[in-house]
Amino acid sequence: MGRHSCCLKQKLRKGLWSPEEDEKLFNHIIRFGVGLQRCGKSCRLRWINYLRPDLKRGSFSQEEEDLIIGLHEVLGNRWSQIAAQLPGRTDNEIKNFWNSCLKKKLRQRGIDPTTHKPLNENEREQEKLNSDNSVHENLPIKPIFDPFPTLEFQASAEQTGANIILYDQFHSSFISAPGFCEYSNLMDVSGNYSYGSSSSNTSNWNCNIRSDMNNLVCNEALNWKSESKLEPIVGTQWPSLSQDPSVACFDVPRGEFDADFL
DNA sequence: AAAAACGACAACCGCCGACAC
DNA sequence: GGTGTCGGCGGTTGTCGTTTT
Numbered sequence: 001m002g003r004h005s006c007c008l009k010q011k012l013r014k015g016l017w018s019p020e021e022d023e024k025l026f027n028h029i030i031r032f033g034v035g036l037q038r039c040g041k042s043c044r045l046r047w048i049n050y051l052r053p054d055l056k057r058g059s060f061s062q063e064e065e066d067l068i069i070g071l072h073e074v075l076g077n078r079w080s081q082i083a084a085q086l087p088g089r090t091d092n093e094i095k096n097f098w099n100s101c102l103k104k105k106l107r108q109r110g111i112d113p114t115t116h117k118p119l120n121e122n123e124r125e126q127e128k129l130n131s132d133n134s135v136h137e138n139l140p141i142k143p144i145f146d147p148f149p150t151l152e153f154q155a156s157a158e159q160t161g162a163n164i165i166l167y168d169q170f171h172s173s174f175i176s177a178p179g180f181c182e183y184s185n186l187m188d189v190s191g192n193y194s195y196g197s198s199s200s201n202t203s204n205w206n207c208n209i210r211s212d213m214n215n216l217v218c219n220e221a222l223n224w225k226s227e228s229k230l231e232p233i234v235g236t237q238w239p240s241l242s243q244d245p246s247v248a249c250f251d252v253p254r255g256e257f258d259a260d261f262l
Numbered sequence: 263a264a265a266a267a268c269g270a271c272a273a274c275c276g277c278c279g280a281c282a283c
Numbered sequence: 284g285g286t287g288t289c290g291g292c293g294g295t296t297g298t299c300g301t302t303t304t
Contacts, residue, residue, distance in 0.1 A: 041290080045273070080292060095293075096271050 049092045056088025060097055068094055069102060073116040 038046075060068070064086055071082045079091035079098075086094065103113040110119050 042273075044290080049272070077293065091292075092272075099294095100270055 049090045054088060055090065060089075064089070065102065068098065069106070069116075072098065072102075072113075 067086060068082060071085055075081050077095075079095045083089055083091040083094050098113075106113040106116075107119070111117070112119050
């Protein structure tokens with residue numbers, strides 16, 4: 001994670017720049033300009049949270065939702081670890097989903113989203129006062145013991161590619177713990193929560209164009225290669241979507257991602 | 263129709279740990 | 284060992300579309 005850990009992991013070059021490298025860098029900037037007035041950190045975040053081609057967009061499935069709740073009970077707000085169990089979802093996405101939807105839903109059903117235990121009487125009264133939705137108030141609230149029914153959760157885990165070993169670990173630790181709730185019964189599973197499908201600013205744009213852009217950029221890289229007889233300057237550093245190094249332009253660039261370079 | 267309130271989610275901020283020098 | 288830089292992470296804020304008044 002240090003300054004040049006990415007170089008070590010990916011066997012990237014360090015040290016003095018060779019004339020060839022200088023030429024590639026020079027040509028890239030001549031061709032594309034210094035470009036964005038963004039810091040590397042911002043670019044990296046944009047890539048990780050939005051532009052990555054392997055991201056799964058759209059609403060969270062019921063399986064994913066159950067999994068998030070279950071993992072949150074074990075891991076707390078360790079969003080990156082939770083995200084690691086949900087392929088195609090980012091920590092930011094899960095965090096937003098939790099904060100905007102799941103927390104509220106849990107509270108409406110009498111569950112403390114922090115402790116995952118039933119709210120006490122005062123909190124429940126407060127929640128009733130806060131809640132505008134009378135339908136939810138009438139839903140049964142019951143103390144339940146197994147938060148992750150083995151079959152359902154395991155199926156969820158398999159569907160989402162989650163780590164079954166992790167599931168086994170926390171399921172076995174819960175099975176004997178009193179006072180937990182079975183979310184599958186408490187959550188409204190009928191609705192489409194429309195997370196990720198609603199509004200928005202840049203998201204629609206990216207949803208529509210991401211794959212096209214991917215093609216565009218990679219094609220551009222190919223074209224550039226053929227025109228300039230140079231490898232894409234970032235191609236050898238960024239693992240590719242394909243096996244062709246000449247189109248290795250769109251995977252997570254761990255480090256050395258400087259906006260001025262774009 | 264306009265303004266206000268709300269909701270969703272992208273982006274930013276700041277801290278921390280790891281590493282190079 | 285000290286310092287600087289960077290990436291990872293979680294919390295928070297900002298922005299913009301939608302809904303309500």
